Amino acid sequence: MSKKRGYFSGKIWIFLLAIMVFATFYKLPYYVSAPGSAEVISDYVTVQDGQAANGEFMFTTVRMGRANIYSYLWAKVADYHNIYKLDEVRGKDETDEEYSVRQLKLMDESQNTAILNAYKKAGYEAKVMTEGIYILHVGEDTPADGNLKAGDRVLEVDGKVIASQQFFVDYVSSKKAGDQVVLKMERDDETVEKTITLERLEETGNIGMGITLVEDRSVETDPDVEFNTETIGGPSAGLMFSLEIYNQLTEVDYTAGKKIAGTGTISEDGTVGPIGGIDQKIVAADEEGAEVFFAPNEEGAEDSDYEIAVKTAKEIGSEMIIVPVDTFDDAVAYLEKMNR
Numbered sequence: 001m002s003k004k005r006g007y008f009s010g011k012i013w014i015f016l017l018a019i020m021v022f023a024t025f026y027k028l029p030y031y032v033s034a035p036g037s038a039e040v041i042s043d044y045v046t047v048q049d050g051q052a053a054n055g056e057f058m059f060t061t062v063r064m065g066r067a068n069i070y071s072y073l074w075a076k077v078a079d080y081h082n083i084y085k086l087d088e089v090r091g092k093d094e095t096d097e098e099y100s101v102r103q104l105k106l107m108d109e110s111q112n113t114a115i116l117n118a119y120k121k122a123g124y125e126a127k128v129m130t131e132g133i134y135i136l137h138v139g140e141d142t143p144a145d146g147n148l149k150a151g152d153r154v155l156e157v158d159g160k161v162i163a164s165q166q167f168f169v170d171y172v173s174s175k176k177a178g179d180q181v182v183l184k185m186e187r188d189d190e191t192v193e194k195t196i197t198l199e200r201l202e203e204t205g206n207i208g209m210g211i212t213l214v215e216d217r218s219v220e221t222d223p224d225v226e227f228n229t230e231t232i233g234g235p236s237a238g239l240m241f242s243l244e245i246y247n248q249l250t251e252v253d254y255t256a257g258k259k260i261a262g263t264g265t266i267s268e269d270g271t272v273g274p275i276g277g278i279d280q281k282i283v284a285a286d287e288e289g290a291e292v293f294f295a296p297n298e299e300g301a302e303d304s305d306y307e308i309a310v311k312t313a314k315e316i317g318s319e320m321i322i323v324p325v326d327t328f329d330d331a332v333a334y335l336e337k338m339n340r
Contacts, residue, residue: 028067031084032075035280036061038261038288041237041244048223050248055255057244058290059237060263060281064089066096080280080312091137091212098137101150103233105134105214110234111227113266114241115219117328122249127220131155132162132185134216142201142210147194149187153216156184165215172198175207223249236275238266239294242328243335254335261285261320262294262331264305270328272296278305279312286318292338294331297324 038058067075067083075081090099112128119126132155138144155162158181162168172181177200184193196209225245240262247254263281265273274296275281285293293313298304306324313320325331 024068024070026068028069028072029086030067030072031064031086031089032067032071033062033064033082033084033277033280034075034078035080035283035287036063038281038285038290039232041240042248044228044232045225045241045244045248046228047225047245047248050223051251051253053247053253053255054257055253056259057240057247057255058259058261058285058288059240060261060284061232062277062280062284080283082277082280093140094137095150098150100233102136104230105136106235107229107233107237109214109217110236110238110266111229111241112217112219113268114238114245115221115225116268117242117266117270118245118249119221121246121328121332124221124223124249129218129220130162130164131216131218133165133168133213135211135213137212139201139203139210139212142208143196143199144209144211147196148183148185148209148211152185152187154183154185154213157181159184165213168213172209173207177207179207181209234275235265236263239264239272239296239325239328239331242266243294243331246332252339254332254339256335256339258291258338259289260292260294260335261288261290262292262323262325264294264296264325266328272325272327272330274298274305278308282309282312282318282320282322283316286313286316286320290320292323293320294323294325294334297326297330299326300324 038060041057041059072083075083116126132153135148135150135152137150138148157168157171175198177198179198180195181198182193182195198207198209201208201210263275263278265275267273278295282293293309295309296305306322309322313322323334
């Protein structure tokens with residue numbers, strides 16, 4: 001090979017490598033979702049002196065991330081892969097970081113609600129505690145921009161403990177444009193203070209600082225319950241968390257030695273709500289050998305999560321029993337019947 005030919009060959013390889021790197025790291029304005037995993041909940045949730053089970057409750061996940069060129073093209077041809085536009089996943093002006101923070105907070109809230117349902121059902125007390133407010137989004141060119149960020153936990157305003165979200169909103173709204181408030185908050189395990197100059201916000205016309213927030217709550221219980229889900233986001237494990245906690249609190253092993261998966265949000269009154277990606281979660285549960293799968297029934301609505309789950313299980317040849325549930329009590333009733 002001549003030196004000239006070798007030189008051009010090297011140039012071609014460098015060019016191809018540059019294209020490959022670009023295709024990997026360039027973010028397209030889409031999200032791609034794919035089947036995730038089915039996780040054994042007892043690895044993530046522990047009730048003090050709780051009962052061990054012979055079987056397993058599992059929550060199911062969907063892999064979701066910003067699309068690069070490779071993942072976008074693969075999602076076009078792969079089964080049970082979905083493509084979403086940014087505004088179908090993220091809120092208005094929400095960044096990738098803020099989206100992740102919101103998902104983690106939704107997971108946190110699902111855990112709190114799961115505890116309340118399980119402890120009430122098992123006859124134990126659970127007390128809700130408010131621990132300030134939690135920031136989900138900071139608007140551009142607002143007083144909060146550059147001072148606050150998603151994930152900040154605000155505990156006090158002008159030395160006053162924030163007893164509720166409404167207290168904070170009412171307090172700030174009572175001020176005038178140009179007034180300053182001092183916020184005491186936790187950020188990355190450190191306590192910091194920020195002084196914010198309030199203004200009349202263009203978007204709402206109200207006095208404020210330009211943040212989207214939620215009340216930050218925790219649940220105090222006896223016996224204690226601990227979660228280890230720092231890297232997992234979203235609210236869809238609520239039902240299955242409730243079942244795992246309830247099972248650890250009671251003397252009956254409701255798993256009956258089976259692998260039981262499922263999905264669905266949970267509200268404080270025990271209502272099970274629909275989620276996204278039910279077909280992908282069926283695939284994940286089947287791959288982990290689940291025998292039973294709880295799916296939100298949506299009160300028998302057409303194209304409910306339950307109907308999609310049944311259809312997907314048939315498509316992939318799964319032998320899982322798909323169980324429709326509208327409430328936490330529906331799921332417990334099925335488990336009681338299964339244990340007879």
